[in-house]
Amino acid sequence: MKKPLIRKGSVLRINLSDETTVKSDLSQNLVRQFIGARGYGIHTLLNELDAKCDALSSDNIMVMATGPLTGTGAQTGARYIVTTKSPLTGAITCANSGGKFPTALRRSGIDMLILTGKAINPVYLWIDEGEVEIRRADHLWGKNCHETETTLKQEIHPNIKVASIGVAGENKVLFASIMNDKNRAAGRSGVGAVMGSKNLKAIAVNNKGSIPLWDADGFKEVVKKYTKKYKTALKGKPNPLKLYGTAATITGVQTVGGLPTRNYQQGTFEGWEKINGESLRQKYLTGPKACQSCPIACGRATKVDEVGYEGEGEGPEYETIYAMGSNCGIDHLAALTKANYNCNEEGMDTITMGCTIACAMELSERGYISESDIGIGRPLGFGDQDALVELTRMTAHREGFGNLLAEGSLRLAQYYGHPELAIVAKGQEFAGYDPRAVQGMGLAYATSPIGGSHMRGDPAYFEILGVPKNIDPLAIKGKAQIVKDWQDHFAVIDAAGLCVFFCVRNLMTPDLEIRPMGITELINAATGLDLTIEELSKAGERICNAERIFLNRAGFTAKEDTLPARILKEPLPDGPAKGYTSHLPQFIEEYYQLRGWNKNGEPTEEKLADLNLKYSLRGN
Amino acid sequence: MNITVRGYLGFEIYTNCLPGNENLVIKADSRIKDVLDLIMIPKELRSAMAIFINGRLTETESLLKEQDKVVFYPMMEGG
Numbered sequence: 001m002k003k004p005l006i007r008k009g010s011v012l013r014i015n016l017s018d019e020t021t022v023k024s025d026l027s028q029n030l031v032r033q034f035i036g037a038r039g040y041g042i043h044t045l046l047n048e049l050d051a052k053c054d055a056l057s058s059d060n061i062m063v064m065a066t067g068p069l070t071g072t073g074a075q076t077g078a079r080y081i082v083t084t085k086s087p088l089t090g091a092i093t094c095a096n097s098g099g100k101f102p103t104a105l106r107r108s109g110i111d112m113l114i115l116t117g118k119a120i121n122p123v124y125l126w127i128d129e130g131e132v133e134i135r136r137a138d139h140l141w142g143k144n145c146h147e148t149e150t151t152l153k154q155e156i157h158p159n160i161k162v163a164s165i166g167v168a169g170e171n172k173v174l175f176a177s178i179m180n181d182k183n184r185a186a187g188r189s190g191v192g193a194v195m196g197s198k199n200l201k202a203i204a205v206n207n208k209g210s211i212p213l214w215d216a217d218g219f220k221e222v223v224k225k226y227t228k229k230y231k232t233a234l235k236g237k238p239n240p241l242k243l244y245g246t247a248a249t250i251t252g253v254q255t256v257g258g259l260p261t262r263n264y265q266q267g268t269f270e271g272w273e274k275i276n277g278e279s280l281r282q283k284y285l286t287g288p289k290a291c292q293s294c295p296i297a298c299g300r301a302t303k304v305d306e307v308g309y310e311g312e313g314e315g316p317e318y319e320t321i322y323a324m325g326s327n328c329g330i331d332h333l334a335a336l337t338k339a340n341y342n343c344n345e346e347g348m349d350t351i352t353m354g355c356t357i358a359c360a361m362e363l364s365e366r367g368y369i370s371e372s373d374i375g376i377g378r379p380l381g382f383g384d385q386d387a388l389v390e391l392t393r394m395t396a397h398r399e400g401f402g403n404l405l406a407e408g409s410l411r412l413a414q415y416y417g418h419p420e421l422a423i424v425a426k427g428q429e430f431a432g433y434d435p436r437a438v439q440g441m442g443l444a445y446a447t448s449p450i451g452g453s454h455m456r457g458d459p460a461y462f463e464i465l466g467v468p469k470n471i472d473p474l475a476i477k478g479k480a481q482i483v484k485d486w487q488d489h490f491a492v493i494d495a496a497g498l499c500v501f502f503c504v505r506n507l508m509t510p511d512l513e514i515r516p517m518g519i520t521e522l523i524n525a526a527t528g529l530d531l532t533i534e535e536l537s538k539a540g541e542r543i544c545n546a547e548r549i550f551l552n553r554a555g556f557t558a559k560e561d562t563l564p565a566r567i568l569k570e571p572l573p574d575g576p577a578k579g580y581t582s583h584l585p586q587f588i589e590e591y592y593q594l595r596g597w598n599k600n601g602e603p604t605e606e607k608l609a610d611l612n613l614k615y616s617l618r619g620n
Numbered sequence: 621m622n623i624t625v626r627g628y629l630g631f632e633i634y635t636n637c638l639p640g641n642e643n644l645v646i647k648a649d650s651r652i653k654d655v656l657d658l659i660m661i662p663k664e665l666r667s668a669m670a671i672f673i674n675g676r677l678t679e680t681e682s683l684l685k686e687q688d689k690v691v692f693y694p695m696m697e698g699g
Contacts, residue, residue, distance in 0.1 A: 237668055238630025240696040248696055251628045255672050255691045277629070296697065466670035466695040470677050501697040576675020 004028055004528040005214040009130060010111035016198050017058060017117030019134050026111060032529060033612060034546075035495035035539050036067030038094050040112050041083025042546045045092065046616055051553035055087035055190070056172055056197040058118035064105070064163075064203070065112040067497025071103035071211045071292065074223055074522045075230070075506070076499035078102055078292035085554070086189035087197075088174040088352070088408050089427040089451045092550045093189030096455065097163075098291035098499060099181035104161035104207040119199035124164075126156065128206040137201040141170060144345040145179040152204045164202035165192040166347030168396040172196050173406040175352035179344060183299075183314035184291070187349040189428060189450050214528035222521045230295060230506045241501060242288060244277025245300040246318040249432070251276060252464040253322070256473050257575025258437030260430070261326045262382050263358040264423045264566055267434050268575040271331025275321050279333055289314060296501055302337060309338040309389070316340040316350070319454075322432030323354025328361060329382030336385070339392045346396035352408055355429035357391050358382075359409035359421055360401075368416045375400045420565050426451030426556065435567050435584070437577035438463045440471075440479040443587040444487070446561045449547035457487030461504055468510045476583050480590040485513050488540035492516045495543060496523060516540070542611045545595075545603050549616045558601035561588060621646050621686050625655060628693040631669070634659045646684065653680040655690060668695045 009023045026040075034043045041063040045051075053059040062084040069077035080102035086093035105113075109130030122137040140148050148164040163180035169192030176192030177185040186192075213219045240248040250272055253259045257267040273279065280300065289299030303312045316324070316337055324336040343350045363369045364380040374380045380387055394402030404412050409429055413422040423430055428451030435442025440459030448456040462482065463473035471479075493503045496519050507518030520533045531539075551560075562568075567582045592599065596607030608614045624642040627635040638644055638659070646655060652671055671678050671692040684690070 233668075236662075237665055238694045240629040240694055243630060248629050248693075251691075251693055252670065255675055255693075256677070257675050298697075464670070465697075466668070467697065470670055472677050474676075505695075505697055576672075 002214065002528060005212060006031060006527070007109070007111060007212065010109060011114065012110050012112070012130070012132060013114040013116070014125070014132060014134070015117045016115060016119040016123065016134070016200060021132055023130070028529070031068065031527065032531065032535070033539060033542060035492065035523070035536070036111070037065045037070070037079065037081040037497050038083065038096075038491060038494040039539065039543045040065040041081055041094055042092065042543055042550060044114055045083060045085070046546050046550055049085065051085065051550050052555065053085060055085040055090065055194060058198070060085050060194055060197070062115040062191070062194050062198070063112060064115070066102050066106045067495055068523050068526050070497030071106040072213060072219065072526055073293055074498065074526070075226060076291065076294045076296070076502040077497050078294060079494070079497050079499055080105060081494060082178060082186045082191045084191055084194045086450065087172070087193050088190040090554055091426055091449060091451060091556060092547050093191060093450045094494070094547075095177070095186035095188045095191045096494060097178070097180055097184045097186040098294070099184035100207070100292050101161040101163050101180035101184070101205065102497070103292045104205045106211050107207060107209040108205045109209060113203075115198060115200065118197065122199050122201050124152070124200070124202040124204060126204050129209060140201045142167065145347045146182050146345050148202050149182055152202060156204060157206070159207050160204050161207050162202055162204050164347070165195050166345060166396065168346045168348045169193055169196035171396065171398045171406065173348055173395060173398065174408050175349040177347050177349050179347050183344045185344070185349070188351065188453065192347045213526050215525045219522070219525035222518070222525050226506055226518050227295065230502070233505065240277070241296050241298045244281055245288070245298050247277035247280050247300070247316065247321055249318040249460070249465070250321060253433060256437050256464055257572065257577040258434040258464070258473065259326050260322055260423075260432055260434050262329045263327060263362040263421065264434060265362070266574050267437050267572045267577055269326035269331070272326065274331040275325040275333050275336065280316070283333060284337060291499065294499065294502065298501060304334050304337050306334040308386070309334040311338055311341040313341040313344055315344065319432050320350040320354065323351045323358070323429070324388055327354055327358040328388055330385045330388060332385040335389055339388045342389065342392040342396070346393075348392070348396060351431060352429045353392055353395065355423065356405050356409040356412060357388055359413055359423070360405060362421050363413065363416050363418060368418055373401060423564050423566060424452055425563060426560050428452045433460055433464070434572065434577075435563060435582040436572045436580045437575065438473045439476055439583055440473070440483055442563055442567065442582040442584045443480065443483045443591060446563055446584055446588070447483070447487070447591060449544070449551055455490065455500070457483055457490045458500065459483060459486065462512065467505055468512065468514065474577060474580060476586055480587050481594055482512050484591060484594045487544055488537060489514050489516055490540075491543040492519060492536055492540035495539065538611065542613060545607065545611055545613055546616070548597070548603055549613065552602050556601075558599060561601055621648055621650065621684070623655070623684055623686070623688045623690060625659065625690045628691065629696070631661075631693055634661050650684050651680070652678060652682050652684065652690065655684065656680065665694070669693065670695060
């Protein structure tokens with residue numbers, strides 16, 4: 001039997017303070033236990049980072065890691081994950097992005113980059129065939145992400161791939177993102193601010209080299225099998241993600257009355273059809289855009305010609321449409337597309353940006369912020385599309401009121417004495433599903449290690465989108481188990497280097513457990529590790545628990561597994577979920593039991609032993 | 621009995637031909653499956669769609685009543 005294939009020297013550690021670099025190997029045991037990407041990230045942080053450190057100090061560590069399927073030709077095997085301590089939440093973050101950069105990183109011989117320290121001056125990294133050069137980036141500092149990428153391509157070669165921060169990351173906007181391939185974002189929780197705090201402007205990689213596979217022929221056969229399954233399932237049926245992008249989601253969320261509107265004061269938006277996937281397709285779409293090896297192509301290349309909002313780029317995706325559209329009471333698609341372009345160019349998370357502006361709009365309408373504080377020459381209110389566009393620019397530059405918006409909605413609302421108006425979990429703004437109308441989502445937000453996010457086990461699939469089957473979004477019974485299973489299996493998808501959009505319907509079992517059947521076959525053919533589905537599921541559970549240990553060390557307990565008072569106590573005033581609040585308290589106890597966590601929200605010693613995580617008890 | 625029916629995300633082709641793109645008159649005691657038959661949605665599509673009555677998720681056997689609002693769209697991968 002051929003030995004498993006684990007690449008040598010694919011871990012590159014760079015100390016930006018003294019510019020030393022060290023290469024090391026991935027161990028077979030690490031790959032078996034943590035798979036890759038998100039798993040490598042938390043394993044590194046758990047072993048090396050003081051969870052109580054200042055996220056924007058040189059003590060923080062940033063891990064950029066790919067998975068064993070990144071760049072292999074597996075469907076949607078295009079992703080990498082940035083793991084670090086978040087300056088927005090103080091918890092862990094693990095922001096995920098696709099495009100072409102992650103594949104190029106792997107082609108250049110790197111599975112994992114570990115960045116420590118802080119450069120004295122602005123620098124960028126040039127990586128080619130596993131070797132790195134730390135180069136001065138003074139000439140790039142002050143440029144936005146698009147300009148940075150264009151400049152580096154002009155200086156080095158047009159085929160290189162780039163991940164960079166914009167002005168927002170330089171200014172340590174707490175929700176700055178890292179952009180790759182111009183418009184793809186490792187978006188959430190301020191990974192771009194951490195990169196900026198290290199004076200690291202960009203990472204440029206040569207797009208050469210190959211990614212070895214343990215059984216190349218067998219791997220091709222598995223890919224072929226699941227491509228056939230995907231095509232057969234879609235035959236004769238509409239493909240909403242391809243036709244309309246993720247903007248298609250707004251139809252379902254509006255239908256169930258869970259479309260966050262005017263800072264979560266309502267669950268339906270009267271202008272939803274002006275900002276939905278059909279409108280986007282009709283008005284501004286120039287073409288679909290796919291990440292590496294993706295048959296779906298949900299990305300939207302768009303162009304806006306309307307005076308005052310002109311621009312060209314990608315998006316908006318559903319989450320942006322909700323955060324900057326319905327949640328700000330704005331039905332002007334050109335304006336929110338322009339605001340999206342601003343965020344992509346300057347490198348900011350559109351969800352937190354939109355929600356923070358929505359929070360400011362409510363604070364202003366209630367008279368808690370004065371017109372002079374805002375400084376745009378008029379009171380700020382819901383529906384002000386021009387303010388939306390202007391405030392995104394001001395935030396990236398921390399200009400005037402933008403300096404407060406750059407701190408996110410919780411700090412903004414606290415500053416004005418009304419923290420209850422920040423709709424966040426663990427300090428991070430929700431994704432676009434009101435937990436009062438989509439009950440499982442509330443549990444997912446409250447227990448996600450990164451705070452309000454739909455990407456840590458996304459109940460919208462079974463509560464709204466009908467995948468793999470429909471479950472009443474207002475029901476409670478049985479959902480704690482499903483959310484736990486989905487969180488574990490989304491961790492597997494993330495660790496493998498894949499995208500959930502293809503995986504859930506095609507590479508998982510077609511039941512509510514969504515066990516990683518096809519992912520197991522692909523990883524085994526790529527690595528020769530001969531993992532079972534059960535081992536892979538357990539790796540997902542291990543990753544979730546390792547992240548939880550990091551949170552516990554950072555000071556998070558059961559108290560923080562909660563939702564804002566508006567969601568728990570104020571019934572939705574409209575739509576099909578009218579009268580509902582979140583039933584989170586009814587979920588939590590059962591969820592902790594299923595997780596093997598004690599009442600403080602900490603994994604028990606038995607659970608840690610079961611997951612081979614007992615070593616974590618020694619702390620860090 | 622008067623109801624409204626709207627298809628979205630590629631399924632609007634089954635409802636755009638209705639008066640006002642959504643109005644439908646059906647017999648008393650009709651079920652969702654009867655409506656799907658009336659607007660001629662092929663059987664093979666029915667297992668891969670989400671159907672709602674007045675914003676509440678429903679099944680093809682569900683009974684309809686006067687003024688119900690039916691919405692349906694195809695299953696999709698996520699947002």
